[in-house]
Amino acid sequence: MAESGESNKNKLKLYSYWRSSCSQRVRIALNLKGLEYEYIPVNLLKGEHLSPDFLKLNPLGYVPALVDGEIVISDSFAILMYLEEKYPQHPLLPSDLQKKALNYQAANVVCSSIQPLPTQPLQNMAVLKYINEKVGPDEVIPWVQSHINKGFAALEKLLKDSAGKYATGDEVSMADLFIEPQIHGAIKRFNVDMTQFPLLSRLHEAYSELPAFQNAMPENQPDASPSSVT
Template identity: 70%
Template sequence: MAATSGEIENSSNSKEKKLKLYSYWKSSCSHRVRIALNLKELDYEYIPVNLLKGEHLSPEFKKLNPIGYVPVLVDGDFAISDSSAICMYIEEKYPQNPLLPEDLQRKAINYQAANIVSSSIQSLQNLAVLNYIAEKAGPDETLPWAQFHIRKGFTALEEFLKDYAGKYATGDQVTLADVFLAPQIYSAIKRFNLDMSQFPLLSRLNEAYCEIPAFRDAMPENQLDTPSAATS
């Protein structure tokens, strides 16, 4: 779980360096990593990066990630960016509470579901893309654009997961697919006002995620850098 400032100070004498997560409260990519860290029960220091102020474009941040995106995870002297790469890294280094099933086919299903979210949905409606759409086509075009791509991806996921889902996306255990699905569903509802009535499976999964503390603690409204207006 993310450490408070007091906990961070108290841990300064620890022999093992605390993980550091450079995150933005509203970023769904950061949201994924927060869930994964929580599920692994890994203690980490939360370092806010304000995208609206351009802090991700600063020379200091670009030393951690040259492309200037959050999240970035720092583990000792090692820094890694990209939420998929971070999740794979912590899955291998910290094997407790595994995010991937042992069964090869189920593992592949998790990779596929995660990639649908990261490659076919989120990457087409992230802040950089929406800003570009607003600049080139006008601000009124950003919401329809985002909803179109989310709806397309959710339609595929609804069909794809129907033969694998149990209590969660690919069975009765929380796995990598859930780590990627939860922030995307959250964003679709809270940020892009998507009507979820046509996606009963994803809606049911979303209800299940809201019951899990590791997921709730990772939600945007529960972060250190969440604006007060977003929690009221």
């Protein structure tokens, strides 16, 4: 059904790239909260994130960016915190302070310790390109794997006493939104041996059964290009 101009204007807009893990975690949150959004693809391989129009949304030139009316937010953590306050349905943070802190910690293990190294497909493309050219193409995968392994080993220890069905209990929470896209990239792109990580493997299995996670998967996005090599 065609939408009226007015309802389209009010709809959330997500600037996303199918394979971006940062975009994936926001897609999961939008799905969990039952928020409809317009998906606006930004092709990183074509450099669309560096276009003058996109740089107006995020001067750093990274996806994702969320537009909610007049409000523009361009960092996945900030977007999740914003969504959590503005759309409190399906809370992403437990009220228990210790569990809440654990969620922040797990999220930051992924986005500050693992990801910037860079260990995500298309994360810090310039750094991957630099390693490829200056150190050698055969070094990229082992180097990335070693950093993912270190972060995953830390997550296994961090979550061992709190995990239930999901990372910090029996409800999906923010930690899960960071963990799943990282595991997905580790398996699909970097051939990480997940048998070393039984807890994360179990969580990955549990996420695969949830529609909010399934619909957010890279391969289920409108701009997905399965033939793409990066």
